[in-house]
Amino acid sequence: MDSVYKTAPTTTQISIPVLNYHSVTVQPGNTAAITPAKLEEQMQYLADQGYKTLTLKEFIDIWEGGEKPTAKVVLLTFDDGYKDNYTAALPILAKHNFRATLFISPGMVEDGYFLNWEEIKEMHKGGWDIQPHGMTHPNLTKLNAEKQTFEITEARRQIEEELGITADVYCYPFGERNQTTLHILKEHGFRYAFTIEQGMAKPDQNPLLIRRLFVNGEAGLSSFKSLLK
Template sequence: MLVFVLWSIRESERSIPVINYHQINPVDKDALTVPPHVFAAEMKYLHDNGYHTISPDELYAYLTNNTPLPPKPILITFDDGYEDNYTYAYPILKEYNMKATIFLVSDYMDRFDKYLTWQQVYEMSANNIYMGSHTLSHYELTPLSTQDMDIQLVGGKLAVEWHTFRFCEFIAYPCGSFNTQVLSETKKAGYKGGFTVYYDYVRAGDDPYKLSRIPIYGNLRLPMLRFWIRLKAAPVVGRLERLRASLLESNHDILAEFIPTP
């Protein structure tokens, strides 16, 4: 096990972590919400330890053309488009001059409480925050008909482009769910790449339409230690989480409790 962890740490030095957040606020106490002071500490750690934030376009150029990346590249992503990304995360990112990506559920913008306004989206998109698509309405894509799938893919893309005046060429699949048909329609819709929730690093040669990410959760004890473990040992933690999920699905709840998930 120790050898595997040491290998994973070495792997982290030559791979690209794509970290994934949802909400950043001091109110909600759930796994998808990271408190602002914890998020600030995580961004400070990245800044102080020489990480350089990149955009999806830079990652794509590296994967398809072997375009060089800066030392210790990292891609920071947020899913859904919560208003607190603007209120709490955006000022911290600006403080450290960091790039980030927000995947928007377009129908939720300017419509529901807790979600961004299009004016906020436009402001951030002009200041180092790339706006991608999380589809039109956050429907899981795999069960949909081809027609409904295209509405979600194309509609989400066009809405972002209409409101930001910038190309939207990357998507985060809702629930991380995709299959051959989803990949085919995603390409037809004009996206250059897609992000999953498969827990691992991105490496040279990876398919731009099946990009892994590392989830960063909130409401946990020792958040900085957990952040460091996830950042430095993603392949190990990912395998542990998948093993635990498999045990739970097969009703081996007691065994699942013995699987550590930092």
């Protein structure tokens, strides 16, 4: 069982959809991959419906302030740091002046399949928040405390060094963690962490166990719309 962790005070019911994307490419049979055309359709829907895409700071301000946002809001998150996030997702979001959060594993940077630092820096300048997803995207529960600590803290160190930012928001590779993971995150000052548990993000959740909504790349627009309700 995950340990109890202090949650944000709230007097109003706040519920934020945090959408979980991965690769933006044509890959039939892979529900974690969405075609550029479908992503464009979804972003156009958000724009037409008047949604505001949050930066991490804006998300945290809502979370910690306990104030219900006056407009419809959504947090877009992309896991793993695929190169197509730069070639496909970045221009689609830029067209709508949308923001997103990218969780990367620095140990996989520069291998040709994932983003390189130059691309990551350009995405950051384009309004994307960049945060750690482990050094090599391991299942943390299969590692001892020392190796978990390295995976978590070295990923943060490299991102902070390369981008000159604070990288204290984590995303669990494969959604996996244990008590050791949570202890390491708290010990090293991580403020928030995102899971793959399904549901809206609400301030009464443990801030190290924030829920998200998986975007099935093979589902239609009606399925996407239902995630936002």
